[in-house]
Amino acid sequence: MNLSDLQWIGLCLALILLFSVWGKNNPRRALRSIPAFVQLRRTIELSVEDGSRLQISLGRGGVLGPESAAAFAGLTLLRQVAEIAADSDQPPIATTGDGAIMLLAQDTLRSSYQRLGISDQYHLRLAQATGLTPFSYAAGALPFILDRRVSASALAGSFGEEAGLLTAATQLSGGFSLGGSENLSGQSILFASADQPLIGEEIFATGAYMDAGPIHQASLRAQDVLRWSVILLLIITSLLPLFEGLP
Amino acid sequence: MNLRLRTPFSAAVAIAIGLIVLVSLLFPDFTDLRNRILNWAILLAAVALLLGFANLFQVHFQKMRHGEKPVYSLILLAGMLVTFIITFWEGSQGFTASWIFNSIQLPIETSLMAVLAISLTIAAARLFQQRKDLMSIVFLVTLFVLLLSSGPLFGIELPLFTRTIGPYVNNFLSVGALRGLLIGVSIGTLATGLRILLGADRPYGG
Numbered sequence: 001m002n003l004s005d006l007q008w009i010g011l012c013l014a015l016i017l018l019f020s021v022w023g024k025n026n027p028r029r030a031l032r033s034i035p036a037f038v039q040l041r042r043t044i045e046l047s048v049e050d051g052s053r054l055q056i057s058l059g060r061g062g063v064l065g066p067e068s069a070a071a072f073a074g075l076t077l078l079r080q081v082a083e084i085a086a087d088s089d090q091p092p093i094a095t096t097g098d099g100a101i102m103l104l105a106q107d108t109l110r111s112s113y114q115r116l117g118i119s120d121q122y123h124l125r126l127a128q129a130t131g132l133t134p135f136s137y138a139a140g141a142l143p144f145i146l147d148r149r150v151s152a153s154a155l156a157g158s159f160g161e162e163a164g165l166l167t168a169a170t171q172l173s174g175g176f177s178l179g180g181s182e183n184l185s186g187q188s189i190l191f192a193s194a195d196q197p198l199i200g201e202e203i204f205a206t207g208a209y210m211d212a213g214p215i216h217q218a219s220l221r222a223q224d225v226l227r228w229s230v231i232l233l234l235i236i237t238s239l240l241p242l243f244e245g246l247p
Numbered sequence: 248m249n250l251r252l253r254t255p256f257s258a259a260v261a262i263a264i265g266l267i268v269l270v271s272l273l274f275p276d277f278t279d280l281r282n283r284i285l286n287w288a289i290l291l292a293a294v295a296l297l298l299g300f301a302n303l304f305q306v307h308f309q310k311m312r313h314g315e316k317p318v319y320s321l322i323l324l325a326g327m328l329v330t331f332i333i334t335f336w337e338g339s340q341g342f343t344a345s346w347i348f349n350s351i352q353l354p355i356e357t358s359l360m361a362v363l364a365i366s367l368t369i370a371a372a373r374l375f376q377q378r379k380d381l382m383s384i385v386f387l388v389t390l391f392v393l394l395l396s397s398g399p400l401f402g403i404e405l406p407l408f409t410r411t412i413g414p415y416v417n418n419f420l421s422v423g424a425l426r427g428l429l430i431g432v433s434i435g436t437l438a439t440g441l442r443i444l445l446g447a448d449r450p451y452g453g
């Protein structure tokens with residue numbers, strides 16, 4: 001690791017802390033609207049009212065690589081959805097293609113049920129590993145999506161080409177699909193096939209938009225500042241050669 | 248152990264481990280400790296894989312018992328057990344284990360890939376009906392241009408597409424877009440890691 005990597009980490013950390021302090025003084029600062037989250041919130045409310053089920057796909061990313069960040073964003077979504085809909089007739093169900101993420105999903109749901117005081121309603125089948133290779137995972141998750149009681153499928157995690165099978169099944173069952181992945185081929189497939197795709201870093205905004213806490217909003221603002229800083233740096237460095245010959 | 252005691256303890260362990268790994272990147276003296284922790288993580292991930300296997304087995308066993316499409320679950324359980332026993336016995340490179348992979352697993356996954364190609368074509372065709380916005384138009388136009396530039400279509404080559412527009416889209420526009428997406432994803436990954444390191448985001452259910 002060189003100093004510039006460290007500087008980026010330090011800058012990001014400082015911005016998160018700065019925005020979390022600033023956020024306490026300005027709690028009502030609005031985030032820009034992302035249609036996917038607006039529609040997801042509406043779907044969650046509707047599913048609680050009409051007793052339908054929400055299916056959260058956490059993808060096939062493990063905990064050891066960079067793909068884990070997308071799976072953690074999916075777990076944040078799972079926690080927030082569970083806090084709203086866990087005591088409904090059809091509680092949300094999570095599917096994954098990785099053993100470690102399955103354990104974390106079970107733990108996340110268990111703690112949400114404990115917080116809501118409905119631990120007796122929790123069972124391990126609410127978070128399942130449906131297959132341990134990309135396409136076997138998708139094939140195993142399809143029966144949950146094609147279940148007529150499922151009104152929405154949220155794909156938040158690491159997905160590749162197999163995401164297309166999951167969104168196609170959601171479309172077939174008449175449900176709403178939202179999809180985000182850190183994987184580029186997964187993103188392009190979700191853009192074409194999901195009702196509401198999350199593009200690029202939008203998947204990491206899940207916590208901020210689903211009210212997971214002020215630190216998520218602070219983190220999102222820090223990401224925005226860093227991203228714009230990188231964009232400006234790229235523009236400046238590409239324009240610099242034009243001015244080299246000037247006195 | 249109740250939740251009140253468990254949550255701070257698991258958060259403390261996660262933060263401490265994260266800090267050790269981060270500090271070890273600065274100070275080479277901690278490299279051995281980092282490698283040991285990473286080896287534990289790899290071992291635990293392998294155990295989690297086995298637990299995933301056990302979970303899949305349990306779910307389909309229960310389905311079979313309750314009569315929820317029992318034939319499918321029975322085939323899956325039989326396949327799982329046979330594959331597990333054979334692979335455990337002769338190793339993943341053994342003759343039968345390789346045959347199972349090459350003659351059953353691979354063709355099935357390839358078939359699913361073929362299904363995916365059809366469903367994606369339908370999805371792309373439906374895209375403009377679902378979302379009438381600028382990005383959908385850009386997506387469909389790019390798709391059309393790349394299709395025309397991918398090679399001679401029905402024996403007809405269109406030099407404007409195959410030699411000029413296609414390579415320009417592939418080598419400049421898409422590379423720029425990919426880098427832009429990757430920058431966003433890497434900043435998001437960094438922020439997620441820092442939230443976990445701060446103990447503010449606890450994917451372990453705290």
